[in-house]
Amino acid sequence: MPDIAQLEALVTQVRRDILRQVHKVNSGHPGGSLGCAEFFVAMYQEIMNRKPGFSMDGKDEDLFFLSNGHISPVFYSVLARSGYFPVDELNTFRLINSRLQGHPTTHEGLPGIRIASGSLGQGISVAAGAAQAKKLNNDTHLVYALCGDGELQEGQNWEAIMYAAANGVDNLVLAVDLNGQQIDGSTDNVLNMGSMIAKFEAFGWKVLVIEDGNNLDQVISGMKNAKEAAGNGAPVCVLLTTVMGNGVDFMMHTHAWHGKAPNDEQLAIGLAQNAETLGDY
Numbered sequence: 101m102p103d104i105a106q107l108e109a110l111v112t113q114v115r116r117d118i119l120r121q122v123h124k125v126n127s128g129h130p131g132g133s134l135g136c137a138e139f140f141v142a143m144y145q146e147i148m149n150r151k152p153g154f155s156m157d158g159k160d161e162d163l164f165f166l167s168n169g170h171i172s173p174v175f176y177s178v179l180a181r182s183g184y185f186p187v188d189e190l191n192t193f194r195l196i197n198s199r200l201q202g203h204p205t206t207h208e209g210l211p212g213i214r215i216a217s218g219s220l221g222q223g224i225s226v227a228a229g230a231a232q233a234k235k236l237n238n239d240t241h242l243v244y245a246l247c248g249d250g251e252l253q254e255g256q257n258w259e260a261i262m263y264a265a266a267n268g269v270d271n272l273v274l275a276v277d278l279n280g281q282q283i284d285g286s287t288d289n290v291l292n293m294g295s296m297i298a299k300f301e302a303f304g305w306k307v308l309v310i311e312d313g314n315n316l317d318q319v320i321s322g323m324k325n326a327k328e329a330a331g332n333g334a335p336v337c338v339l340l341t342t343v344m345g346n347g348v349d350f351m352m353h354t355h356a357w358h359g360k361a362p363n364d365e366q367l368a369i370g371l372a373q374n375a376e377t378l379g380d381y
Contacts, residue, residue, distance in 0.1 A: 102146050107316055109377035110145065110181060111137045115347045116374050117177035117381070121193040121200075123367045128194060128202060131357035132248065133174035135279045135314070135342040139246070140178040142319040147327065149241060154184060154211035160239060163230055165215060167223020167247040168277065169203040170359070175212075176200050181378070184212040188381045221254030223247055224274060228264040228335075231272040242330055246275045250282030253291045258303070264335040265304030272335040273326045274305075277313070279344040281355040300337040313340035314347075347374055 114137045122128035144150070148162040166175050173193065180187045185199075192198035199208040203218025215226050227245035234241060251257065264272055276296065284290050293299070300307045306329050310322035319340070326338045344358070345351025348370040351362075362370055 102320060104316060107141055107145055111141050111316060112347075112374045113376070113378040114141060114174060114177045114181065116371055116376065117181075117190055118173040119348070119362060119367055119370045119374075120380065121173045121176070121190055122361045123364075124191070125194040126361045128173055128361060129170040129359045130173065130348075130362070131281065131344040131351055131355070131359075132168065132171040132277065132279065134348060134351060135344050135346045136171055136174050136246070136277055137178075137347070138314050138316045138319050139275065139277070139340060139342070140174050142316060142323055143244065144178050144182045146320050147323045148244065156214060158214065158230070159237070160241060162241045163214065163227075163234075163243045165223050165227045165230065165243070165245045166204065166217050167227075167245055168220060168251050169216070169218030169223075171248075172200070172202060172204050172218075175204065179212040180381075182212075185210065190381050220248070220251045221256040224257050224260040224264075227274065228260050228269050228272055231264070231269045231335075232267065234271055235269070240271075242271050242273055242327065244273045244275070246277060248282070249276055249278045249280065249293070249296075250287050250290065252276065252293060252296075253287075261300070261303045261305065261335075268333055269335050270331050270333050273323075273330055273338065274335065275323075275326075275338045275340050277342055278339055279342045281344040281353075281358065283355065283358045285355055296337075296339055300339075304334055305337045306332070306334045307337045307339065310338060310340045313342035349373060 118133045151161040199210040231243035351357040
């Protein structure tokens with residue numbers, strides 16, 4: 101069984117990392133990053149079968165692809181605190197010539213990053229291709245991906261979703277961050293997508309639901325269920341309900357903090373709500 105207290109402490113530290121990265125350069129996307137802290141900690145600390153070190157070929161290990169690349173602050177924090185690169189490199193977020201660009205890139209060779217992402221709508225396609233390659237290579241490991249709910253308003257996603265089911269890519273697990281917010285407002289107001297469960301099931305996917313994606317126990321349990329559901333003929337979709345800006349009260353439940361950095365006073369408030377646990381960089 102995982103040590104939930106230790107993992108919760110890591111989640112708190114990740115939230116601090118997110119706030120500090122975005123504040124330092126007055127740029128970035130804290131809202132969605134904060135909402136996915138529990139998910140990333142669960143994936144990299146409990147769910148994925150990862151090799152020590154990092155190899156771009158990804159053979160004989162689980163892979164993860166971030167489609168909604170603008171939430172890079174949470175991705176970078178968890179990668180650093182999972183040993184992929186030094187934690188103090190978080191100080192370079194969004195700086196010129198940094199490996200930690202606002203949207204993940206590959207040209208600087210950052211461990212843990214296999215694709216450039218942030219051009220929304222493309223991650224499921226990449227993940228489906230990687231998963232199919234694993235099947236062709238008789239590699240029994242899984243491929244995981246995360247996308248946003250607003251991102252699913254783009255059509256390329258549904259081509260990939262259709263393709264994965266039609267080709268039996270059942271080693272693919274897609275998590276959808278259902279925080280109900282996007283850059284211009286709520287997803288319901290911008291473009292109501294209707295029932296995600298009905299849509300994915302109609303496209304031939306196995307659908308699981310995590311009711312509280314900010315409850316670490318629920319996330320770990322739900323993603324373990326997704327792992328067990330894989331390999332049964334259909335790709336797996338996990339609908340993960342989260343709160344935008346989770347853990348910082350004035351950022352929660354609003355699209356206003358999709359891509360806005362906190363000022364000095366707001367940073368202090370946010371950090372006070374997330375007491376230091378593992379040590380800031």
